[in-house]
Amino acid sequence: MKALYVTLLALAIFSCKNTNDEAMVYEDAKQVAIDSMKMEMAKQRVIDSMKLEAQKQQEQARKEVVVVNQATPATTTTTTEKKQWSSAAKGAVIGAGVGAATGAIVSKKKGEGAIIGGLAGAGVGAGTGAIIDSKKKK
Template sequence: MKHTLLIFVSAVLLSACTNNAKEDAAIKQQAIVAVKDSLKLDSFKRAEVKKQEDQKVAARVNEEKRMLLLSERNEAASAPAPREYSEQAVPAKKKGWSAAAKGAVIGAGAGALGGVLIDKKDGRGAIIGGVVGAGTGYLIGRDKDRKSGRVQPKN
């Protein structure tokens, strides 16, 4: 009888201590999904507001362009006719250093520095490195100029 009572009490204690981890995990998962859904809705609302603001700005810009065009037409209609010998279209000069010039200067500096570090005899390495670096930098920069359209490629 003692063994039966001991087994019965053990069974009752074990059944009373059931683990609800699966239910807790399911509840946490549902809460995470709910939070993610609310964040998505919030981001959609923000995106919609941003889109409406962009449309308003675009409409305002279009209206300003239209008004500018109308004012230019009115000014052109009231302006006297242009003379026959008016200025011809002159292409705009490209300002600043070309990529070839930049490459030559950078290459000369890097080559001179490398030459000094490699050959430490009376600047001989600096001169040789500078010349080689300048030439290499020029060639690389000239290629960039051709690709950008600053210099016409050879046919």
């Protein structure tokens, strides 16, 4: 009979355990996650606004510049043009990327293969681009 009373008493003690602490811990963790997401969203807004401002500055730099000469009433309009990459530079970059990827895939030593393939690809791409540049000039 004493064993039955002890068992019932132990059952009553464990059933009265306060589970509110677990709920509070869960709510705290949930609030930390929400705060973290809000901070990330705020950071992203700042980054987006900086990108937008940089884009506005680039557009402003591309606009026409008007120069007025006091001696003559005519106005001169000049436009600034964005510098283009030469075909040799484009070919070198593309060749280096393709050569590095191919060298890493084919070679047993991935790092060495990527370096050698990148250098070889850059050389071939620059040469091909130079040929294209010379044909465009003619």
